[in-house]
Each structure stands twice: as structure tokens, then as C-alpha cells.
Amino acid sequence: MAAGQRRWPWPPRNRRAKTGTWPWSEPGGRPSTPSSRSHARPVTLDASCSGWTGSMARVLLLVFGGLMFLLSLPGAAQEPVPRFRSGVDLVDVDVSVLDDNRLPVRGLTVDDFTILEDGEPRPIVAFSAVELPPRRRPDAEWMAVVAPDVASNDLQHEGRLVVILIDQSIRPEELPASVAIAEAVVDQLRPGDLAAVAYSTFGVPQNFTADRERLLHAIRQPLVGLPAGDGAGPALCPCGACSLETVANVAEALAPVRQRRKLLVFIGSSLAVHSAGPCSARLDAPRERALRAIDAANLTVYAYDPGGLPTLVASAGERRPAGRNRAMANLARVGNLRLLPDRTGGRFLSDTLRPADRLAEVFRESDAYYVLGFEPAHPDDGRFHRIEVRVARRGVRLQARRGYFGRAARVADAPASGAPTSPRLWETVASLWPVSDIRLTAAAVPLARPDLSGSVVASIVRVARGVDAPGAIDDMAQPGEVRVFTGAFNREGRVLASTEQVLRVEPQPAAGGAFEYEVVSRLDLPPGRYELRTAVEDVTLGRTGSVYTYVDVPDYRGTDVALSGVLLGAAPNGAVAPADPLAGLASLVPTTRRAFARGEDVDAFVRIYQGLTRSLTAGYVVAEIVDAADTVVYRSETRLEPPQFGASRAVDFRMKLPLDELPAGEYLLGIEARHGNASARRHVRFSVR
Template structure:
């Protein structure tokens, strides 16, 4: 099979661990590391001892979780070219990771970016990651497995953070006098809310790497104390391990002496308090504090290694009280020369205060599937979003391809699929939403799984968007969702621009007609990016020129995994059509029959005089 990027990410699947909880049933994810800091994965339930407030607890459930290591990228462009088709089958059963960036010193921005890129590089099959900027939420990236999108979000970090922590009296981490308010309350609440957001994702281990050079003070008289306790409680309930990462590295105490400490505003005390606080955050949530070290790669590797092999222990607490007091936990194993790591405690919500229960495997409606932190997977779903210039401004042709479950060799069944596309800007505001429904008899054909395509049009101003696509199968009641990321060009301002790439495949799945799209592309775009040698495949774009500098020419170029050009096709846009509102349609056949099996990248370059554009 040939795989093109215009881009498909192939991810391994793994058995999904299941976390459970009720009022007095407690589950712990526990890492056990040998003397070489590798997971010790040959233990049994009998090897573990769990103490809650010093009282032994009976381990009633036991599971060993081993996830595959990251595979090397098949080619250099694999992590730099964002996928134009997203699939909820790519979510796998890996871990959820969050990178939080909050740094007070702009001079650290290059190191911050390098650390964050290392974290992205360590993602394994099935993992999903989000990037959160506390300075400007519009630069953030929601959960995705696409390393190119994550890297782009990291590159948007400016090094400027408006957090008032360092400018508030008594807010230095080493200060022991309390100000009137917690200057960094919004930061602590944001991390707490991230824990709440991930609490419903019960089938994955979760970790947040908080890259910050300063945390607010933590002592009982300080107004940040209770927000810290709330943060710890939510992280413990959500099984979210926090990994504070201080990008300053190994600072030591420099030339600061005890005699000069007072003159330097208690620098030594502040530094020691900062390190202790970072370790406190990690110990209370099951993470590791990466602080006072320049060995970032080594410590990141250590964190990811232990998150790929661990145990899930469950027990009914002998303490049936529903008070909210912190319960201290201790986990040990009957084996020498190992290190055991887990959260150090938890607190219980009263039943009346419990939050919304975890989402079931089958999400029952499109609203829940659209709001969820990660895509719903009960109904297999692919989606793409192709920007183009419409009569009244930029538009997105969103295509959802649903694959209902049909028994192999079974007869065709009548199916109806309702699909919704929701356009969300980079500030999280919903800009547009639309729904369509398709009904058809579906069954397995030509050895391929049945599929129904539903095109939806959305108006979109120039900018970067997330398109959340959700679909529901009437035959099975199952719902799936997928999140697509797209940049919409300013077609009316750019001298030369291209629409998104629309791919036609024959034979392809049944599709709902969309008359408004027929004048733009003579076919409904396909979401398929893996082809057989017998398939008829072509790519098409619209070329737009404002004040054209001559006739536009295009090059359709295909590169293989070794980055060698294996196909180059020259095309010329029809004379005069590029300046029309609809632009000029240019079609590039893809010679799949002449290509060996492997991964390929399709690029389309346009030139007109001194102007150029690329897709």
C-alpha cells in the first residue's frame, strides 16, 4: 500500500487499561524502577503492600500496563508536515501528556522551546499531547498525536508572560510574609482545571510537564496555600502526575554568600524554597521534579520510560468516612534495589460533590463528543477540511467519513449517519456549526470497510482554527469524533494563493451530494490517504491571483521517505481564470501504479511572476 502525506499518521494499537473509582474504591498507578531506572515489570499483586494512613489495605485489582516505545519517524518530513486528514482510530491507547509553559525570564525562551521539543519527540504510539501557553492561550494546541502541530505551538512561544508573581509584594517563593491575595491564582487554577479536564479520560496514564522557573509560595498563612491543596486533590483524583521542569537548569548558588544573602533579597533562601516546592508538587501528584539539573534529556527519558511500564492497583479503603481530609499513602514492594513511585495521598469528595462521571465508551450524543477533551472512538471517523475562496469570502469544505461496524461477509444494512462540524477559533470561541445527514445501504465491498462521506460547508474568516467533527450512527447508536486543524488564507489580500488540496480517489465510498461545492471541485474530497496500485487518484487545487503578474504555473511534486523526488508534473493555470472569484482549477494525477509501497509527500507549488505559493 502507498501512504501519502498530504499526510497519514500510522499508529500502533495497544490494549487499553481501565481505571475505576467510587466513594471508597481507590486506584493507584504505580511505577517500580530497578537500579538502572528501568521499569520492573515482573511483579505480582502479592509483591505489593499498600498503607493508607499507616493501615494495610487489601489489593483487590491488579494490572500490569506495558506500552510500546516510540518508533523512529519514517522520514525527516514526517514530524514537520501536519496531517491534512485526522482519524480517531489514530488515538490508540497510549498516554495523555500536557506541556504547560509559564516562564518569567524571556531569556530562557530558547531553552524552554528545546525542552518542549524533546518532550514531543518522546511521544510513543497512541500518545496524545497538548501544549498550553499561560501567556497567550491563542497560541496553545489541544490534544493531538500530530507532532508537527505540537511543534508549531511550541514555536509560537514568545517568552513574554504577564503573570504578576514576581511583581507582587511578598510573592517571592522564599518569602514568609503573606500578601492579601494569591498573585498566581489563575495559574494554579489553570493547572487544577487541566486535571479536571482529563479526569474523564480513564483509560490512559496522564502527565503534565509544567515548564516554569518559579512557582508561587506554599505555606499555611499564604493565600496560595488552599489553591495548592485544591490542585493536589484534583490531580490525585484525575491520576494526573505533575512534572515541574525548571528551565534555569543547575544554577547552584553562584557567588552568593550567606553574608550577602540579605542584600540580595534572600536569594539563597528563595532558591532552596523553589527547589523544595517543585519537589513537593511532584511528590503530591506522583511526578518527578526536573530541577537543579542540566541533564534535561536524561530526566525526560526517565519520565517517559516509567510512564510506558507501570502497575494499576485497586483497593476498597478501610476508612469509609467521606470527610475531605488528606489520606497519606505508602506503597512498597517485597524486592530490594527497586524504587517505587506513586502519589503520596488523596482526599475523598462527598458523594453530593462528585463531578460528572467519566464518559462511557459509547458517547450517546454529538454534544458530548464535540465537548470531550479527546476524540470519541466508538464510531470510526476520518475528517479533512479544505479551505477555498467562496462568493462571499473564505469557506471550508469539511468532509466526514464514517465507517459503521459491518460484519465481515455480512449482507448490506440500511445506515443513517448524522454529522456535525463545529468551527472553533484559537481562543476557544465557537464561530460556526452545521449538521448534515446521509442514509444509504452499506456493506463490505472490495475487501474494504464500509464508509459514508458527508461534506459540510462552513464560512471561515482568515486565521487558524480547530474543526471538531462528530458523527452518530443510527444503526448502532455509536458516536465518534475527530479534531482537524486548518489555516485559512486571506485569499482577497494575498497576491497569489492556493486553496487546500482536494483528493479524488476512484473507487471511493458513497457520499452525500453538496451542490454548492460542485462549482469549486468536481468531486467531494476523499479522506483516504492510503492507496492501492489499481486506484485512480488525483489531487486538485484552486489558484487565486490578485493583480496577477502573468500566467500561473504549478509543479506537482512527490517525494519518498528518503526525500528523493519520484514524480514531477508541470501544470499551467488556464489563462485569465486565476483572477476570477472562483480562481482556476488545476488537477494533478497521482501515479500510484508506478510507485513502490511506502510513505510519500505530495507538494504543489504555484508561481506567477515574482509571487509563489505552496501546499
């Protein structure tokens, strides 16, 4: 390694991920499925579905229900080919066309396709050929594994939605292979892709995100948060029906998602689609529901058997020969695993030695696809209508949805406890996807109260006027009133803490002709992991928007060494409301900006805490900045003595970013505190232009 270069100083648990990370959330719309309902709780990716045990049977219905909110579509871009237009009530059909080698067929036009609804041709009024970016390995490892600490609701519309479903059928000896397969899926994510982790029985899932660290955490620690005394035994899933219920829930939720390819990677040693004996009747209803939902969603299913390569007798993982009955059962098991992939154009996979190679082939199949739109003949009857797509090419495989549901009357539930008083604000945080009517960027920063008496999360949200809401400059610059709701939600969508403010803001000019202001909210939260959702109603613009992010609150009292989140502040301060938003917690005015010009005056702030677990000890804090070539371009080391912590057991660390010395590019700031054998670290990505 060249002088001045080094590996990323704070490696994650798995350093195999080599692709970039991107904000996870996506714009949302409205449901279009029969008898769809809004949820009294916001939709989150909660614990998994058992299918048969009380409230657990409804979990994934709650989890994926928010995906029923349609994604926004871009406007027309080329003539004379029709493109997707906002405001037009269309049924979207994403179509993958593969050759004999299962590689995408490119270069097709709208004239190559025919759509039939219930056997009758329908005119194609919108068409888009989608080419997804290739997977590239960045020069610096941190660019692949460190997600931005800010989230935005400004996201691209195209890409993949990947659900990693870890099934209850996995046997203990298959767990290492299952984890390796799931990790390989995460490693294949490309720019714009979003993934989620779900379980068919107990397991702590992860909502849709591009943050690899969060996805890997959900994969490697599936039982974190499992209630004491609960287990994941067969009694929770009689006849394996819960697996079909989970597949159905996923497919029903993904059906209305527009312009994205949807992949379900089922990891399990069995999927009880057909069975003999008493289980046969019990599987009929969930099987038919799952098949119908998959047809409507155009969900491509890939089944990965962690037991290894199948044989005519036993799985490769078996250590003894199988008798005739066991061999026949194994053949039936493999046949069941193949059914959904064969129906949807996916694959059955069993190579546990090279899962990365097999999954690279899977992702290549969706590198290019087409999106067709037609006006439905019966848009509001609430019934299922068959769709058939034909392509004027011989010798190709075609993957497309097989039907759609007409809209039915929508029944709204009352807002949940802790919801904002404004129904308009509640609607913007009640779905899985944030609303992007106005451009928002958010950061969530945990801090401890004085004397470690509690913890507070600061939610900082930047609002950009004039980016997607064009209007007169005078309107964009006009001071006005905004309503802000910030809530912390658990994985069941329950509001654990919330705050609502009415603030007066004075936007200031920003890059690109926009006018910006920032609003800060504070929430008292105990240690734990939360999803923070913020909704902003700009009364002047008459628009609302929402943005979601995650925050991990440390146990400041019970941890030897802990850090607050990293705050960045730029001088002069921008338009921030309320004034001095972090009084008593931090000595700077925060911003969510992460792109700066050379020579700007920008400070980084972090507070270092020593908990009540031991006496105060001496230590030091190290700050490093690494560039896109993995080269350390700045390093400082500061000694910390016990008297500096005082009675509050905390000390502030503040530094200026050396922006006048950094060329344009991407950078990683890392701050690590070390006291004896205990340490804590934080990192922030930023760029210089």
C-alpha cells in the same frame, strides 16, 4: 546524498523533530469527580489561567474539564491474569516502578502488588503490564514532521499524556532556553503519546495532539492572539498563585484518564508553593488544592528551571554576585521548584545546555508501567479516599496515585448557542475527547468562494459500519438515515459556525468486512484557525460517534498566493452524501481515504488563488511525490499564465496519482505554487498497498 534523493522540499521551522506523528484524539467516557458538570461549551485548550482576574480565572477549568471524561478500556486479552473489562466500575491506578537508576522495572505480576483504600486492603481485579514502543527515527524526515491531514477516532488506549506548562515566572533572558526546553519535550514524543501546551497567564495554548507542527507553533508564538493592550505582567498573578491554580486545574482534569501515564513538565524559574510575609496566607488554599489534585491524578511533575544550573548564591544566568538576602531567596526558590517533583516521583532539572538528554531520561522512566484496577468501597459518596500501593520488591521507587474521589451527582448545563438540536449529538462533541462508538475518519479542506468573496471549509467524514459494531451483514449494508452535526469552535469552546443535516446513505462494502459511506458538510468561515468537531448519529445502528480535527483558513483576498486544501477523489466514487457535495467549489467528489491499492484511479485536486494585493502574475505549480526513503519518485512542473486565472483569480490543478507505478509503502504528495517571490504549499500523506 545518493542520486535521486533529496531533503524534504518544504522544511518546517524546526527540523530537529525526528519521530512520527499520529492522530491526536482519543476515545472518551464519562466524568467521575465530585460535582462534575457538563459544559455549556465544548472543552478546548483555551488561553491560560491567571487565577485572579475575572473570566481568566476560569479558563483552564474550562480547558481541562473535558479530560474528566474517562477513556475507554480494552477487553480481556490473557488468562488467567485479570484484565480490564468494559462495564465494570473500577478505580484505575497506573503505577510506575523504577530501580536505583530510575529505569522501569519490568516483569512484575499482579501478585507483586497490594492496594489499600483508606488503610484497608482491596482485591486487585484488573491488571495490565504496559510496554510503550521505543522512539525510532524514520529514514525520511517528512515522516517525522508531517502530520496526516485526516483525523480518526480510532486510537490506542495506552501511552503518555504530556502537558507542557510555560509559567509566568520566566524572565525575558530565560525565554530562549524555555523555548528550547519545550521543543525538546515535543521531540521526545513516541507513538501514541499526546501533548498539550498551556500557559499560567497569557499565551495561546494548543489542545492535546500528536501534531508536532501545531505544538511547536504554540511554543514559539505564545502571544499570538493576545488582546491589544493586555500584558502578562505580575499584576495578573499576585504572589504567583496563578501557577498553583493552573497546576491544580491540570491535575483535576487528568485524574480520571485511564491507562495513560500523565506527565506535567513545568517550565519556570519559580513556583510559589511556600512564601513568607503577606503572600503566605494567599497561597494556602491553591497549594492545598494543587497537592490534593496531584495525589488523585497520579500526575508526575518535572520542574525545569530555564535559569540554568543552580548555585548556592545566584542562578547560573545571573551576571553579578548576590547578597545574602538574594542568595537565601534563591535557595528558597529552588526548594519550591523541587517540592512537587519530590512529592510525585519526578525530577528537578536545570541543565539548559542539554535539555534533550535530560528529557530523554524523563521519557525513559515511563517506557513501561502497570495499570491496576480495584472495586472501590465507597464509589458514590463524593469524598476523597486515600490509596496506597505497595510492591513486593526492595530498593525500588514507586509512583502511583494517592487517592480518588467518589462520584457525585452530575448536573448538566443547557447546550450552547449553535449546538445541534439533538442532545445526543451535542454530548458527543462537548468533551475534549471524541466518542468512538462508531468508527469515523475526517478531513477539513478550506476553499475560497468565486471572486474571493469568502471562504468555505468542507468537512468530509467517512463512517465505517461493522468495525467496532458487529452485527448481521444485512444490517450493516442497510440504507438508512444519519444525522450529522459539524461545528467550528474557537479556543474558548464557543461555536462560531455550525451546520446540521439529515442525510440518507447507502453504505458500500469495504475492506475488512465493513460497510462505509461518507458525508460532507460545508461551513462559511473567515480566515483563521479553527477546531472542527463532527458528530454522526447512525439511526440504523443506533450509535453515535464524533471526530475532531483542525483547519487553517487562509486570507485568500489578502495573500499574494494561496492554495485550497488538497482533495483526493477515487473513481468510481463511493457512497457520498449529499450528491455533488462541493458544487461550485471543486470538480471532484472527495474522500478521506488515504490508503489505496496499486492501479486504483485516484485524483488529487487543489485550487490556486492570487489575491487582490497585486496584479496577476505568471508562475508555475510543482507536484512531487517522495517515498519513505526520502527519494523523489515523481515530479511535475506546470506553467501558469495570468489569463488562466481569469476574473475569479483562481485556477484548478488536478493530477492522477501514479499508483500503478508505486510499490507498496508510505508516500508524501507535495504541491507548491510559485508566482514571483510568493509561494504557497500543501502536502498530503498516503499509502499504497
